[in-house]
Amino acid sequence: MKKTLIVAGAVVMLVASGCSSKPNAEELQQLESLKAEVASLEREISTKESEKSALNRSIADKSAQLNQCEQDTKVVQERLKGM
Amino acid sequence: MENQIMNVVRRMSLVALAALVMVTGVLAQEMTKDEWQKQMNEWTAKRDELRSKLNTLQAEVDQLKKTDAEKVAAIKKCNDNLLALVGATPESERAFAAMLDQIDSKVNELSRLSNQDLWARKGEIDDVQKMIDEARNNKLSLLPKYYDRLKEQQNRVDALRRSLESAGMQTYTVGTWARDRDCLWNIAKKPAVYDNAFMWPKIWQGNKDQISNPDIIKPGQKLKIPPKGELTQDEKAAARSYWQRKQAAGSAQ
Structure with missing residues (x-):
């Protein structure tokens, strides 16, 4: 009886595992390509974010230069009036 | 004897069956089609989200580049207007800056002299003063960057004169x-x-x-x-x- 139960259980497991379908090699490759594309996109985003930060710094610097030039212009106009 | 052989065969069969069950269990841990599909869905969603983020970033970077170029143009225009205001050109500004460099160099040289040597070369203080006066007569001296520099140079020449006077003169x-x-x-x-x-x-x-x-x-x-x-x-x-x-x-x- 005991042996019969063990054999039956084993047969059920074998049948159950054999019946569930698995992805084929092409499908697994598809998943790997997708993961690689995501990694590449993450790198590109990181590069773009660095570029964006550099541009923001450059614009802030140029805004300060422009502001300084406008102030200088006002000062020179005042000094010219005083001449 | 026959019974003994049968027992051995049964035991061997049971061991083989147990091994088969274990191998099947291990194989069952591999990805199933459903799991593959689930991962495909997750990674696809992530990829789409990243593509969208990259597109947004690219648009922002393009806009920032445009703004940066506009700032460059605005600075150039402002500087040109400023020079025009004092009747100068980039060339005359360069010459003016070179003259201020020369004054700096001369003042530095005189500042390093002992009082005795300074006395012997006191005529050069007057020469520097003439150069400063000449620079002051140029409208470029009204630009804050040159105005402040000339003021500093005048202070240094005044200090040279004071040190000459206080050096036991x-x-x-x-x-x-x-x-x-x-x-x-x-x-x-x-x-x-x-x-x-x-x-x-x-x-x-x-x-x-x-x-x-x-x-x-x-x-x-x-x-x-x-x-x-x-x-x-x-x-x-x-x-x-x-x-x-x-x-x-x-x-x-």
Whole structure:
């Protein structure tokens, strides 16, 4: 009886595992390509974010230069009036 | 005997069955189609999200590049207008900046001199002052960056003059010959002056503005007494020239 139960259980497991379908090699490759594309996109985003930060710094610097030039212009106009 | 063989076969069968069950269990841990599909869905969603983020970032970067270029153009326009305001061109501004560099260089050189050497080259302080005055007459000096720089240069020249004055620059009021026996030789010999009669050319050269002939000084004249030190090349040359003239005059008589 005991042996019969063990054999039956084993047969059920074998049948159950054999019946569930698995992805084929092409499908697994598809998943790997997708993961690689995501990694590449993450790198590109990181590069773009660095570029964006550099541009923001450059614009802030140029805004300060422009502001300084406008102030200088006002000062020179005042000094010219005083001449 | 037969029973024993049967028992061994049964046991072996059970062991084989157990091994088969274990292998099946391990194989069952591999990805199933459903799990693959689930992962595909997750990674696809992530990829789409990243693509969208990258597109947004690209648009932002393009806009920032445009803004940056606009700022460059605005700065150039502002600088051009500023130069036009003072009637200058980029070339004349460069020449002006070079002149200020030259003033800096000269002031630095003079600032490193000892008071004695500074006294000997005091004419160069006047030259620098002329350059500063000339720069001030240029409208470019109204630009804050040059205005402040010239102000600083003027302060340094003023400091040079002060250090020249405070470096033991005494004055001596010439007495009468009858009472004081004052001539450049005797004045230089006084302990309170140089305590060395041979230093008389120093007093002469330090007072060229009021002594043309070193044999003639007048009572009441206020002479500047340059700081003590060796005679400079100019002072030695002046003394030589004086003695040569004296010798020539003596020979003529």
